[in-house]
Amino acid sequence: MRQDSLQARGVSVEFAGLRALDGVSLEVVPGEILGLIGPNGSGKTTLVNALTGQVPIVSGDVVCAGETITGEIPRKIALLGIARSFQIVRLFGNLTVRENVETAALAKGLPRREADARAEELLDEFHLNQSADTLGDALNYGDKRRVEIARALASEPRFLLLDEPAAGMNETESDTLLDMLAMLPEKRNCGMLIIDHDMPLIMRLCHRLHVLASGRTIAEGDIDTVRQHPAVIEAYLGSDAKAADHHA
Amino acid sequence: MTSATRSSVIGTLVILTVPVVLALVISEALGIRVVDRIATIFCINLVLVLGLQVFMGNSGILSFAHVGFMGIGAYASAVLSMPLQMKGMALPELYPIVKAIEISPYLGMVVGGLVAAGVAAAVSYPLMRLSDAAAVITSFALLVVLHTIMVHWHQMTNGPRTLFGVQSATTLYIAAGVAILMIFIALIFRESRTGILLRAARDDEVAAGAIGTNISNMRWRGFVLSAFMAGIGGALWAHFITSFSPNAFYLKETFVILGMLVIGGAGTVSGAVLGAFVVTAAFELLRLIENSINLSGVLPTQLVGLTEIALACAMIGILIVRPSGIISAREVAFPDALRRYLPGTHFTRPKQSRSADEGGTQ
Ligand SMILES: Nc1ncnc2c1ncn2[C@@H]1O[C@H](COP(=O)(O)OP(=O)(O)O)[C@@H](O)[C@H]1O
Numbered sequence: 001m002r003q004d005s006l007q008a009r010g011v012s013v014e015f016a017g018l019r020a021l022d023g024v025s026l027e028v029v030p031g032e033i034l035g036l037i038g039p040n041g042s043g044k045t046t047l048v049n050a051l052t053g054q055v056p057i058v059s060g061d062v063v064c065a066g067e068t069i070t071g072e073i074p075r076k077i078a079l080l081g082i083a084r085s086f087q088i089v090r091l092f093g094n095l096t097v098r099e100n101v102e103t104a105a106l107a108k109g110l111p112r113r114e115a116d117a118r119a120e121e122l123l124d125e126f127h128l129n130q131s132a133d134t135l136g137d138a139l140n141y142g143d144k145r146r147v148e149i150a151r152a153l154a155s156e157p158r159f160l161l162l163d164e165p166a167a168g169m170n171e172t173e174s175d176t177l178l179d180m181l182a183m184l185p186e187k188r189n190c191g192m193l194i195i196d197h198d199m200p201l202i203m204r205l206c207h208r209l210h211v212l213a214s215g216r217t218i219a220e221g222d223i224d225t226v227r228q229h230p231a232v233i234e235a236y237l238g239s240d241a242k243a244a245d246h247h248a
Numbered sequence: 249m250t251s252a253t254r255s256s257v258i259g260t261l262v263i264l265t266v267p268v269v270l271a272l273v274i275s276e277a278l279g280i281r282v283v284d285r286i287a288t289i290f291c292i293n294l295v296l297v298l299g300l301q302v303f304m305g306n307s308g309i310l311s312f313a314h315v316g317f318m319g320i321g322a323y324a325s326a327v328l329s330m331p332l333q334m335k336g337m338a339l340p341e342l343y344p345i346v347k348a349i350e351i352s353p354y355l356g357m358v359v360g361g362l363v364a365a366g367v368a369a370a371v372s373y374p375l376m377r378l379s380d381a382a383a384v385i386t387s388f389a390l391l392v393v394l395h396t397i398m399v400h401w402h403q404m405t406n407g408p409r410t411l412f413g414v415q416s417a418t419t420l421y422i423a424a425g426v427a428i429l430m431i432f433i434a435l436i437f438r439e440s441r442t443g444i445l446l447r448a449a450r451d452d453e454v455a456a457g458a459i460g461t462n463i464s465n466m467r468w469r470g471f472v473l474s475a476f477m478a479g480i481g482g483a484l485w486a487h488f489i490t491s492f493s494p495n496a497f498y499l500k501e502t503f504v505i506l507g508m509l510v511i512g513g514a515g516t517v518s519g520a521v522l523g524a525f526v527v528t529a530a531f532e533l534l535r536l537i538e539n540s541i542n543l544s545g546v547l548p549t550q551l552v553g554l555t556e557i558a559l560a561c562a563m564i565g566i567l568i569v570r571p572s573g574i575i576s577a578r579e580v581a582f583p584d585a586l587r588r589y590l591p592g593t594h595f596t597r598p599k600q601s602r603s604a605d606e607g608g609t610q
């Protein structure tokens with residue numbers, strides 16, 4: 001394991017007796033894009049929540065660049081350079097797009113002028129200039145997603161965790177997003193973890209994959225290794241078969 | 249603050265000053281005592297409502313304690329500025345040290361604000377970790393505590409009895425001047441680092457935490473500034489009314505100030521100004537009607553409480569139609585076409601605003 005990476009070490013999380021994560025170990029390295037995949041309810045969001053301090057960890061450790069941050073509150077973890085987006089978008093609805101992006105830089109303690117400048121840059125980069133003065137609540141879904149990512153980047157994170165950033169976007173929107181995301185880790189020297197159900201998107205974007213099923217790691221490695229992994233095939237086919245049963 | 253934000257703050261300030269200036273001009277033109285009185289009351293109410301907006305509007309947390317801080321400011325300024333020869337009569341049990349002090353009532357107003365802010369700073373930190381219902385009920389508890397202290401601290405407040413002999417010092421000009429200053433402070437605070445982060449936490453606490461916002465600290469700052477403004481408002485009121493008892497700073501006043509803010513729209517400074525203006529005007533009009541009906545004797549019984557009932561109904565009505573008040577999320581803005589005429593701003597079209605920002609001064 002590398003010194004400068006973000007690591008989950010045997011992390012377990014429980015909800016009222018239900019073991020949502022069971023001894024999961026994962027590593028995000030600066031400069032790489034790691035895809036976190038798995039059927040619905042397999043614990044992907046819970047893992048991100050565990051990394052950012054949003055849910056308590058029963059056992060195991062979270063380590064960021066050598067520093068153990070297990071049990072820290074989300075604010076402290078954010079200030080250490082771990083930024084995230086949420087599966088269900090969480091924007092500041094009565095703040096303008098510009099203010100939304102600026103908040104993360106301000107919370108980090110940047111002087112006002114620098115925070116302004118950084119927000120302005122990100123608005124440019126994410127093609128949000130047109131709606132800079134629109135309130136968060138008034139945006140369409142795709143724009144909300146982009147603002148949330150721009151906001152996460154405004155804190156200049158070392159690690160960026162994105163929970164289904166392309167969900168609900170149309171094809172053009174998600175293609176544009178993919179192009180933007182693909183360049184991020186190198187350009188900003190951060191490690192990126194991305195959860196998504198869109199397999200073609202994940203395959204094109206990610207350097208490595210990590211697969212969860214029922215709260216356990218069932219496979220990890222480069223794309224080809226994972227794609228041919230029997231457990232992965234089984235988990236996906238299995239869950240599809242179950243879903244089909246369910247609908248029938 | 250970007251130059252675009254700065255110019256819009258100035259634009260909003262100019263518009264929001266209009267009702268205050270209007271009150272002043274009308275009162276001067278008419279020269280009628282009752283109009284001067286109503287205009288002054290409007291300005292004082294405005295200071296109190298703006299103070300409440302600073303905390304409640306930006307944090308989204310309903311605070312009942314506000315009027316308690318108004319009381320602290322009122323008593324602090326009234327007692328400290330009371331003429332020495334009056335003190336023996338008005339406050340027989342007053343501590344000897346305080347008995348020897350007599351400061352100008354204008355200095356008293358500032359001190360009143362500072363004392364209120366000091367008390368708020370000392371007691372509120374643990375409360376600022378709370379949200380939702382817990383925060384509201386603890387703020388109510390704080391009001392009860394402050395009220396009980398005012399009622400029982402005979403040495404300083406004359407207990408539950410009326411405190412007489414407070415210096416008269418609040419003229420319409422002073423009240424209007426302070427009101428305009430407070431509009432400015434509220435607008436600046438809203439756009440400040442603390443203001444933006446406070447509003448962010450209001451909109452989504454989880455997301456605000458996830459970007460590293462120290463939410464309780466931001467709330468605390470807002471609360472202390474809010475108490476400072478309430479203290480000054482209380483002192484202004486004390487030197488206007490010149491005799492009062494602790495009951496002036498309790499549920500009825502809380503309801504009136506809260507009503508003004510909620511009707512106007514707590515989320516904006518514009519809402520606070522509009523609410524104070526509309527409700528003060530309606531209140532005084534209704535009181536006039538109530539008094540003349542009672543004087544004329546057309547009704548077999550005396551009419552009482554018309555004003556409170558009307559305010560309550562207006563509040564219910566507006567909250568049903570517009571739950572966030574009349575002006576909810578955006579401040580009133582100066583029309584773009586006229587912005588170039590504002591003092592101290594160089595309005596630029598949005599496309600050029602980036603280069604303007606880089607050249608702007610902070
Ligand atoms: N706050 C919670 N309370 C109780 N159970 C939860 C909570 N969050 C997630 N779970 C459960 O934990 C499991 C994993 O959920 P989640 O991490 O959201 O899965 P994924 O993101 O992979 O779809 C699911 O069974 C879900 O029902």
Ligand SMILES: [Mg+2]
Nearest residue numbers: 044045046087
């Ligand atoms: Mg999920």
